[in-house]
Amino acid sequence: MDLKKAFQVSHKRETVNIQTKESNEWAERFKAEREFDGRKSRTIETDMARLGVFLSFSELIGKQPDEMEVPEFVKFFNYLKNERNLAKSSIKRYYNLLKVFYRSLRLTNFNTFSEESVQRNRFQDGEMKPYDPILEEDLNQIMGEIIDSRSRTKIRDALIIRLLWDSGARLSEVLNLRFKDCDLKSGNFRVTDTKTKRERMIICSQGTLELLNSYLHIINRVVSEDSHIFQSMGLEDDKMVNRSHLSRVMKRHVTDMKNKKLISPEKRIVVHSLRHGRCFDLLEKGVPIEQVKELLGHSDIHTTLRYAHAFKRTKDNLENIRKLL
Incomplete structure (x- = not known):
């Protein structure tokens, strides 16, 4: 069979170990909320991997998620950019994750940072060309x-x-x-x-x-x-x-x-x-x-x-x- 003729037609995920009991409790609370929301297991797995990075950072600076304020959030996103060398698109995914995390756990201390970010266009995408249809x-x-x-x-x-x-x-x-x-x-x-x-x-x-x-x-x-x-x-x-x-x-x-x-x-x-x-x-x-x-x-x-x-x-x-x- 001519295979070429026959077939004609008319992301590496990184995991981070969470060390402290407090961080594990935050992670479990968030996972329970996502499961209750009916999110797919693959989505939850991705969310938890990114959350692990955030919780590890919070351990590093000695702050619990509900204790962090604007300066700590700025440090976290600088950490993603400068230490982990993440692209803008990846950093925005962390921003979106934290919005969901804080909203799901009914915490308000991320709100000020989020409002400032909107005002200053920190995480806005540039104009992106849509996918072209394959003909x-x-x-x-x-x-x-x-x-x-x-x-x-x-x-x-x-x-x-x-x-x-x-x-x-x-x-x-x-x-x-x-x-x-x-x-x-x-x-x-x-x-x-x-x-x-x-x-x-x-x-x-x-x-x-x-x-x-x-x-x-x-x-x-x-x-x-x-x-x-x-x-x-x-x-x-x-x-x-x-x-x-x-x-x-x-x-x-x-x-x-x-x-x-x-x-x-x-x-x-x-x-x-x-x-x-x-x-x-x-x-x-x-x-x-x-x-x-x-x-x-x-x-x-x-x-x-x-x-x-x-x-x-x-x-x-x-x-x-x-x-x-």
Whole structure:
């Protein structure tokens, strides 16, 4: 089989040990609040890792979280910048975490620092270009690069990308699929781990379905109802593929293609661009926006419009109308 032709389509988390009994109590209180709020375990795990950094700093300066004031918070964020060498985007995540931490535990001593930060634009993002949607031409080039690579995971990675493109699903939704969720005869997949906490069905094309049936039993060491359909190739059986792996794969091949001038250097293409591209593609083909919204699992139709880069479509439509005037 010509694999290149067949696949064509028509973050390292750091943990910090918390030493003191008081810090452990703060961490447990916050974790209990997050669990009660219904946050996903992965979100809580990330929150706790960052909170560990903050609590370790509070131990270092000899202050409990409810004793810290503006000067201590300024020292903490300078510590993140100067001692830990974190990027602005990472520092902002700590700021957002502390807002949630202090609000969840009903403490008010972070409020003054937060209000000053808003007034002084400390944690404001610069204007960020939105992700560009991947269109079929670019996707086929990316698929070709992946299949031509020497990576031992290239078939699995290409299958994931094909399913992401067909379904418009989120990366986490596809990586969490298990064999019991999949009807590999019809090409229907039941997504349970969703952002909106509502189950939904996603689908794939006949071509993708044939590829899945040809390769899933070859690339996976464990094939059972409860095992993931996409598994890590490490030492552990049935370990889910790490989300960051696909991000690195996409970034590497997109960068190579930009260097070869196969993709415009101005394009901002990431894994999530597949979801944007599917939305844009379906709307351009005349699929009603309500149906696209349900396929993507959006709770708000305005999100669907934003994903579709409606501003671009509106601009094109206005230019077409201008020609008729």
